[in-house]
Amino acid sequence: MTRTVPTTDALAELWSLLERDDRPVCGVEHEYEVRDAAGAVVDFRTVADTLDLGRRLDPGDRHAHRGPWGGVITADGREAEVVSPPVPVGPDAAAAVHAYAAAGRAHLAGRLPAGWSLTGYSTHISTAVDDDVVRRAAVLVVRHLSPALMLLFDRRTSPGLLVRPRPGRLEVCGEFAQGRALRHAVAVVVAAGQLCSEAARTRRPDLPPRLRLRTERAKERFGSYVDRAAFGGDLYAAGRTALLRRRGGTVRAGELLAEVVDALDDRLRALLTTGDLAALHAVVAGDEPLPCEQEALAPDDGPLLAVAPxxxxxxxxxxxxxxxxxxxxxxxxxxxxxxxxxxxxxxxxxxxxxxxxxxxxxxxxxxxxxx
Incomplete structure (x- = not known):
């Protein structure tokens, strides 16, 4: 007589054979404008499902294609969106996010018709933050750190920064970034999320003094929009020399950037390679340019490591x-x-x-x- 093992016993044994990975995660979404061979902008929704981009497994997104590179390519309105998989927060996390972003772009570009092109449109960086503090953490990022993120993230033509609390994560949205600039932005967003979530939980923020700024409600999804003129003058035009008002007086944007990076230093060391950390400090010191100090988008310097999706x-x-x-x-x-x-x-x-x-x-x- 064959003995039938109850399903509950078999399931319990299955889970006992596995190891759970509860590390917090981060990731990036890149939006791209797609143009055809004649230079006309293409509505990516009309072509996404014809390009053999991957398996269609997502029940909530009919355009989502999960590819062998590890992430998802979908349509966000008219733009193509390349989404990295969740990357565990830890050593070289920023380099891993960049590697997935580069792999996703290459996968998409390799399947477009001849002569078609991609132009980076925006970057959305997400980092895990617990639901009970994510809204407060988002407020602290805006009030205490936002000009520093904007200087590391955005270019001279950018409109501003979006900071959105989402279920289980904090999302920071800005200008399209690639290469080393992307790795810096990922690391700073993750570190800022960690610092501000701790401050939100303790209600005793160990942060630079609160800034005086004017924000707007984000459109489409809940959150805050910080305009380039939210601090009085034009942050992207003035760059490091922009004068910011805060409790206790004023501070130059470059000085605030140095304060923020110094406050995040221990966390950044755990997220960036030695070379990228040194490059970030060179940018902060003015030995290397900020994105808003460059005439054009710096070329992608290529992934620093291989990924295993x-x-x-x-x-x-x-x-x-x-x-x-x-x-x-x-x-x-x-x-x-x-x-x-x-x-x-x-x-x-x-x-x-x-x-x-x-x-x-x-x-x-x-x-x-x-x-």
């Missing part, structure tokens, strides 16, 4: 066929087919370990019992 190809675990049929950044739904068909939902924090154990054969028996 999740491999979502179909697999077999013994006699069980395993297929990813649905994916978001938070959960993956798998179809298991053996003696019968079952669906298994795997949270993102378990998915890397699940695929590793699947590939080394550790899950053959337990998945067979599940189906």
């Amino acid at each position: 999740l491999d979502l190809r179909d697999r077999r675990a013994g006699e069980v066929a395993v297929e990813v049929v649905n994916a978001t950044w938070w959960t993956y739904v798998l179809r298991l087919e053996g003696a019968r068909v079952r669906w298994l939902t795997v949270p993102r924090t378990w998915m890397g370990s699940f695929l590793d154990r699947l590939d080394d054969g550790s899950l053959d028996d337990v998945l067979t019992r599940l189906v």
